[in-house]
Amino acid sequence: MTGISRRRFVQTSAMGAAFAGFYGPWQHLHAQARPIRLGLTNDASGQFGNSGRDDHRGIRMAIEEQNAKGGVLGRKIEWITADTESNPAVATRVAERFITREDCSILLGALHSGVANAITQVANKSGTIYLNTNSSAPSEAGENCSRIKFVWDGNGSNFIKAAVQNAVNTIGKNWVQLTNDYVYGHSTAATTKTLVEKAGGKITENLLVPQNTRDFTAYLLKIQQLKPDVVSTAMGGDDNKALREQVAQLGMGENPAWIEPQADWPDVWGAPQSLSGVFGTTWYHKLELPGVDEFVKRWQAFNKNDTGAIPVPGNVSYNGYIATRELFRAIERAGSTNNIQIIRALEGLKMPAAERMQHFDAYINPNTHQVNQTIYLARKNPKPGDNTDHFDILSWTEPQQVEDEAAPGKCKLVPYEQVPTVDA
Amino acid sequence: MLNLLPHLVNGLMLGLLFALIALGFTLIVGLMEQINLAHGSLFALGAYVALQFLGPQPPLPPEAAQHWLALAPGWRYALTLLIAPCVVGVLGIAVEVCMRRTYGKDPLYGLLLTFGAALVIEESIRLVWGTRDHVLAVPAQMSGAFIFQGLIWSTYRFYAAGLAILVIALTWLVIEKTPYGAVIKAGAHDSEMVRALGINLPRYRLGVFVFGTMLAAFAGIVIAPIWGIRPHMGVDAVIPAFLIIVLGGVGSFWGAVLAALLVGLAIGLTGAYASEWSLLSIYVLLVAVVSFRARGLFGKKSMLEA
Numbered sequence: 001m002t003g004i005s006r007r008r009f010v011q012t013s014a015m016g017a018a019f020a021g022f023y024g025p026w027q028h029l030h031a032q033a034r035p036i037r038l039g040l041t042n043d044a045s046g047q048f049g050n051s052g053r054d055d056h057r058g059i060r061m062a063i064e065e066q067n068a069k070g071g072v073l074g075r076k077i078e079w080i081t082a083d084t085e086s087n088p089a090v091a092t093r094v095a096e097r098f099i100t101r102e103d104c105s106i107l108l109g110a111l112h113s114g115v116a117n118a119i120t121q122v123a124n125k126s127g128t129i130y131l132n133t134n135s136s137a138p139s140e141a142g143e144n145c146s147r148i149k150f151v152w153d154g155n156g157s158n159f160i161k162a163a164v165q166n167a168v169n170t171i172g173k174n175w176v177q178l179t180n181d182y183v184y185g186h187s188t189a190a191t192t193k194t195l196v197e198k199a200g201g202k203i204t205e206n207l208l209v210p211q212n213t214r215d216f217t218a219y220l221l222k223i224q225q226l227k228p229d230v231v232s233t234a235m236g237g238d239d240n241k242a243l244r245e246q247v248a249q250l251g252m253g254e255n256p257a258w259i260e261p262q263a264d265w266p267d268v269w270g271a272p273q274s275l276s277g278v279f280g281t282t283w284y285h286k287l288e289l290p291g292v293d294e295f296v297k298r299w300q301a302f303n304k305n306d307t308g309a310i311p312v313p314g315n316v317s318y319n320g321y322i323a324t325r326e327l328f329r330a331i332e333r334a335g336s337t338n339n340i341q342i343i344r345a346l347e348g349l350k351m352p353a354a355e356r357m358q359h360f361d362a363y364i365n366p367n368t369h370q371v372n373q374t375i376y377l378a379r380k381n382p383k384p385g386d387n388t389d390h391f392d393i394l395s396w397t398e399p400q401q402v403e404d405e406a407a408p409g410k411c412k413l414v415p416y417e418q419v420p421t422v423d424a
Numbered sequence: 425m426l427n428l429l430p431h432l433v434n435g436l437m438l439g440l441l442f443a444l445i446a447l448g449f450t451l452i453v454g455l456m457e458q459i460n461l462a463h464g465s466l467f468a469l470g471a472y473v474a475l476q477f478l479g480p481q482p483p484l485p486p487e488a489a490q491h492w493l494a495l496a497p498g499w500r501y502a503l504t505l506l507i508a509p510c511v512v513g514v515l516g517i518a519v520e521v522c523m524r525r526t527y528g529k530d531p532l533y534g535l536l537l538t539f540g541a542a543l544v545i546e547e548s549i550r551l552v553w554g555t556r557d558h559v560l561a562v563p564a565q566m567s568g569a570f571i572f573q574g575l576i577w578s579t580y581r582f583y584a585a586g587l588a589i590l591v592i593a594l595t596w597l598v599i600e601k602t603p604y605g606a607v608i609k610a611g612a613h614d615s616e617m618v619r620a621l622g623i624n625l626p627r628y629r630l631g632v633f634v635f636g637t638m639l640a641a642f643a644g645i646v647i648a649p650i651w652g653i654r655p656h657m658g659v660d661a662v663i664p665a666f667l668i669i670v671l672g673g674v675g676s677f678w679g680a681v682l683a684a685l686l687v688g689l690a691i692g693l694t695g696a697y698a699s700e701w702s703l704l705s706i707y708v709l710l711v712a713v714v715s716f717r718a719r720g721l722f723g724k725k726s727m728l729e730a
Contacts, residue, residue: 045656050555181700208700214651214660217434218695224575225426241557245652249578250569270557271652308554
C-alpha cells in the first residue's frame with residue numbers, strides 16, 4: 001500500500017462506511033418508500049355503475065400483479081378510487097381532488113364519454129396522464145383528444161365501420177338511428193351517417209333519446225311506422241339495457257335488423273336473452289386464442305371474494321386490465337415516471353396480438369392516441385356452450401381496416417413543450 | 425305523417441304506470457305531510473324481493489319452498505304481487521318508527537332521515553344481490569306481443585296498466601269509503617282534535633306509511649319487467665313521483681292521477697314527434713302549470729292566497 005498510511009486508510013474506510021450506512025440506504029429507502037399513486041376514476045353508480053365496477057376490477061388486477069412482481073422501477077403502486085357516478089360534474093371534482101390533494105400522478109378509468117372528457121379537461125391543466133379505459137365515443141380520440149390521454153377501447157367508428165358496408169349491401173339502404181343525446185351518441189351517430197351514405201344507404205331519421213330514458217315504447221312504435229331496413233343504435237349504459245329488453249319483449253329483434261356499435265359484457269350479463277342484431281366487441285372470454293383461458297382463471301381467482309363480480313371477465317374488465325398493464329410497461333421502457341417520457345413510450349406503441357389475446361396486432365395511433373385493435377362482430381349465441389357463452393363471434397377485422405379516418409383531422413395534439421411536466 | 429292514435433294510447437298507458445309509481449308517495453305526502461325520499465329505494469326493494477320469490481331459490485323453509493316452486497308460474501306471480509309488498513311493508517314499519525321523532529319538527533329532519541334510509545336500502549341491495557342487472561320474468565300468459573293498429577304492442581304493458589287502474593281504484597276506496605280513511609284524513613287536517621277523540625293516531629299514521637311503502641314495492645314489481653332491475657332503479661322512480669305530486673297539487677289524490685296521465689302523454693307524444701324533448705317535456709309541463717297555478721292542478725289554496 002503506497003501513499004496512504006494504514007491509519008488514514010482505516011479512517012477513510014470508516015468514514016466511507018458511515019456515509020454509506022447513512023446516505024446509501026437512506027436513498028434506497030427513500031426510493032422504496034415513495035410509491036407511484038394512481039387515481040382510479042371509475043363509475044360505481046349511475047348509468048354506467050355496473051360496467052364501471054368491472055372496469056375497476058380489471059385495473060386493480062393489473063396493479064396487484066405488478067406489485068407482486070415488485071412494482072414499477074422498484075416502486076410500489078398505490079391506488080385510490082372515488083365514484084364518478086356516471087356524472088361529468090362529479091368526475092371533474094374527483095379528478096381535481098386526486099391531482100391536487102391526493103398526489104395522484106396518473107388517472108385511469110371511464111365508461112361515460114362525458115365523464116372521460118371532464119377528467120381530460122382537468123388532467124390537461126396539470127399534464128397528468130389519463131387512460132380512458134372504456135369510453136368508446138369517437139370524439140375521445142377526435143375533437144376531444146389530448147396529448148395526455150390514451151383511449152383504450154375500440155371506438156364507435158371502429159365498430160360501425162366493421163358492420164356498415166356489409167349491412168347496406170345485404171340488408172337494406174333505409175336506416176333509422178337511435179341516438180343517446182350525449183357526446184358518445186352524437187359522435188357515433190355522425191360517423192354512422194357518413195359511413196352509411198358512403199356505402200349507398202340513407203339515414204331516414206335520427207331519433208334522439210335523452211339520457212335516463214326508461215320507456216322506449218314511443219320510439220319503438222315510431223320505428224315500426226317508419227319501417228326502416230336497419231336500426232342503428234348509439235346508446236349507452238342503463239338506457240341501452242332498457243331498450244334491448246323492450247325490443248326483445250316486442251319480438252322486434254330480427255325485423256328490422258339492429259346494429260349496435262358495442263355490447264358491453266356487464267350490460268349483457270344481466271339480461272342475455274335481450275341481445276339482438278349484430279354488435280361489436282373487443283374481446284370475449286371464449287376466443288380460441290393462447291392465453292385467454294389462463295387470463296380468465298387469473299381474473300376469477302382475483303375476484304373470488306367479490307360477490308358483485310360476473311363469473312367471467314368481459315371486454316370492459318379486459319380493457320381496464322390491458323390499459324393498466326401497458327402503462328406499467330411503458331414506465332419501465334421509459335425508465336422514468338416523467339409524464340412526457342411515458343407519453344412518448346406509449347405513442348406509436350405496437351402490441352403483439354398474442355400478448356393482448358386478440359387476433360391481430362394492435363397499435364396506438366401517435367396522432368390521436370387511439371388504441372387500434374381487432375374488432376369483433378357478434379350476435380346472440382344460438383347454441384351456447386355453457387351458461388356464460390352468450391356471444392356468437394361472427395367475424396374479426398384487422399385494426400387497419402376499421403381505423404377511424406376522420407379522427408386525425410379532428411384531433412390536434414399540443415406540442416410536448418406545452419404540456420406541464422409531472423413526475424410521479 | 426305518423427298516425428297519432430298509437431302514441432295517445434301509449435301515452436295514457438305510460439301515465440297509468442307513472443300514477444302507480446307516484447301513488448304511495450302521494451299518500452304519505454298528502455296524509456302525513458312527510459316527504460318520503462326512500463320511496464324510490466322501497467320501489468327497488470319490492471322488485472328485488474319479488475325477484476327472490478320468483479327465482480329458483482325462494483326465501484322459504486325447504487319444504488315450503490318445494491310447494492312454492494310446484495305452483496303454476498301464474499299463481500306464483502300473483503302471490504308474489506301480494507307477498508313482496510308485505511315483506512317491504514315490514515321495513516316500512518321500521519322507517520316510520522324512526523320518523524316519529526321528526527313529526528311536528530322542521531320538515532328537513534324527515535327529509536334527511538328518509539334520504540339516509542334510501543342510501544342504506546340501496547347499499548343493502550348491492551350487498552345482498554350485487555351490482556349486476558336482473559330481469560323479472562313474468563308468466564307466459566302475460567308476456568309476448570300482439571298486433572294492434574298494424575303495430576306490435578307488448579302484452580305485459582296492458583296488464584301493467586290494468587294493475588295500475590286496479591290499485592288506484594282500491595286506494596281511492598280505502599281513503600274515501602272506509603272509516604279508516606276518514607280518520608286518517610281528519611288526522612292530517614287536525615291531529616289534536618283526533619287525539620282528543622281518543623283515537624290512537626300514531627297507529628293510523630303507521631298504517632298509512634306502511635300502506636304507502638307497500639304501494640311503492642308493488643309499483644316496483646309491476647315496472648321491473650319493463651325497466652329492468654338494478655340497485656339504483658329507485659332514482660328513476662322517485663324523480664317522476666315527486667314531479668307528479670307537485671304538478672297534481674300536494675295532497676290531491678286525483679290531482680296526482682291526472683298529473684301522471686299528463687306526464688305519460690307528454691313523454692309519449694314528444695317521444696314520437698320531438699324525441700329529444702321527451703324527458704324535458706315533463707319539466708316544461710311542470711313550469712307551465714306552476715307558473716299559472718302555483719299550488720298545482722288540484723292543490724289546496726294556501727292561507728296566503730285566501
